[in-house]
Amino acid sequence: MVPIVGASVFTVACALERTTFWLDLLKREAKVVSEVLDMARKDLNEAAAIASRSRDLPIGRFLLAPLSLQNPSPETFRLSLENAAEKEFVKMRKGDKLLETVVAVSPLLGLLGTVTGLIATFENLNIGGGDSAGGATEAAGGIGEALITTAAGMIVAILALLVLRVMVTLQAQQIDYFSEAGNELELIYREYWVEAGRLPLRRSPTPTERDSYAQLSPSLESPSSQFTDRPSY
Template structure:
C-alpha cells in the first residue's frame, strides 16, 4: 500500500484525477457486477414461472411478476400483464416501452467508462510532458552537467513516465469492463425479445380470441374474457 502511495506522489498532481477515474471505474464495475449477478441468477426462474402461469391464469402470472419488480425482467413482464384486456398490439407496445426503460437502466455507467477510456491516457501523457518539462528545466546543460545531475534527470524522467503507465492501466481496465457490459446488454436485449415474443404468443393463442362483432357496418375484434 505504501509503494502504491509513493507512486501516486511521484506522479505529481496529474495523478489525482487519474486515481479518481480508477476509483470511479472500480466502483462502477462492482455496482454493475452486483446488478448483473442478481439479474442473471434469477431471471430464468422468474421467466419460467411467469410463462407457465400465463398459460392458465393471467392473474397468477401478474402476481409472480409483481413479486419480481426489483429486477428488470419482472418489471418488463409486469407491464403488459397489468393491463385490462388489451389488444395484442397494446400488449406488445406495453412490453416494448417497458423494455426501452429497462435497457436505459442497463446502460448505467457506460458514459463514465467511455469517458475514462478516452481521458485517462491523455492525462497520463499530460503528466509525462509536464514532468519532462520540469526535469529538463532543472538540468544545467550549457554548464556541463555532473553525474549527479544526470542521475537526478534519469530519475525524474522515470517518475514522469509513471503517469503514462497509470493512465493506460486505468483506461485498459475501464475498456475491459465497458466491453463486458456491452456484451451483457446485447445478450439481454435478445433475451427480452425472445421472452416478450413468447408471452405475446401465449396471450394471442390462449387469452385473446377476436370475435367478429357487427357495429355500424364495421367488423371489430373483441378480447375474450376467461377466468
C-alpha cells in the first residue's frame, strides 16, 4: 500500500506543477507572439528584446533563438527555429515518462497487495476450528481489506492517465502553435528584411542575451561568431 500512496503523491504533485506551468503559458503566450511578430515587421532588435523579456516562457525562448542571430540567411533562420522548438518540446514533456510508469505499475501494485493480503488471510483461517462462523466473518473482513489495494491502485492509475492525456493534448496544441508562429516569423523575416534588402546593422548583444543564445542554439555557430560584424544580405 505504501508504494501506491507514494505514486498517488507523485501524481498529485506532477498535476499541480504542470497545471501551474500550463496556465501561465496559455495566459501569456498569445500576447508575447503578437508583440514579437508586430515588432519584427519594424525593428528586429526590438523584437528580440521583447522575446528576451519573455524568456521564462517556451514561446519566448523559441522566438528569441533566430532573432538573436546576426543577420542569418533564411535557411539558418529556419534551422534556429527548428532547433529551439525541439528543445522546448522536450521540456514540455517533463514528467510524461514517470506518469506512464505510474499508469502501468499502480494496478499491478494493487493486485500484488491483494494477493499477499489473501494469502495472509487464508493462512490465518482456522478451517477445522469450532467457531466456523467467526472464522468466516474474519476471513470476509480480511478479503475485503485486501481488495482495497487493488481499488487504490486502479484509482491512482486512472488519475495519472487523465493527467497524462491532458498534458499530451496540450503539447500537441503547442506543436501546432509553435509551427504557426515560427512560420509567420520566418515569412516576416524573408519578406520585410531579406527580400526587401533592409537587413539592419544589429546591435551588440548584452551579456544576458549572450547567455540566452548560448543555451538556445549550441548546435549553431558560437555566440562570438554570430555577433561579429559581417555583410548584410
